[in-house]
Amino acid sequence: MEKKLSQMKYEEKGRIKKIDQSLRTQIAGMGIREGKEVEMMTKQPIKGPVVVNVDRSNTSIGLGLADKILVEVEG
């Protein structure tokens, strides 16, 4: 199933399927690219950032960015 990174639930795992062209260079330096496995660690309230685990390290991403990243999740 495909969903936005911002829609992933706590502890949900998935693989990054598509990243909007507009932010590709912006987040590549954070180790986030298509094909990478991600796990949702925390979501902050009031439109706060999401924290995902990529390559065993936690990275926080603004909700606006997370909206533009598509993830394939299991189930």
Added chain:
Amino acid sequence: MRKILLMGQANVGKSVIFNRLAGAHVTESNYSGTTVDFAKGRMRLDHEDVEIIDVPGTFSLEPKDRAEKVAVKMLDEEKDVLVVCIIDSSKIERGLYLALEIIEKGYPVVIALNMWDVANGGNIKINAKKLEQILGVPVVPTVATRGEGLKELVLKMKKTAPAEIEKIMEKVGMKSGTHN
């Protein structure tokens, strides 16, 4: 005076390496027009005094905030510099992204694979020699907090030269112009 820029992402140990290399010869500076501080120091390299600068952490060379802007501006303004790119070995992929960006700009680079002990403890195996062959720049494993690898890092600083990004791409089997 020749300059050495210490660059890397946030929390990779740039300042620890800086303090080890510069010792007591440190002055704090405020980069004009911003509130971002960086530190300058001096060290001896090849019987010569060189200036060593602790650049604010940046994820990439496309700045996203003021600290990153300072980092990128410092690199752009200095043409005759040596860059020591510090990478957290346990997060090597994203560190290499920045390293490749700096190499692509044509600067002579030495890579410090810092927190080598943390990577090994987490069962991450890195073939530094192979990486060195692929990138064409010196790659030195370090544990800055214990001072390990820093002597070799300084030795390698004397020997580095700019590498060609096209050659790196050939070695990993990419054609020029196909990367993004």
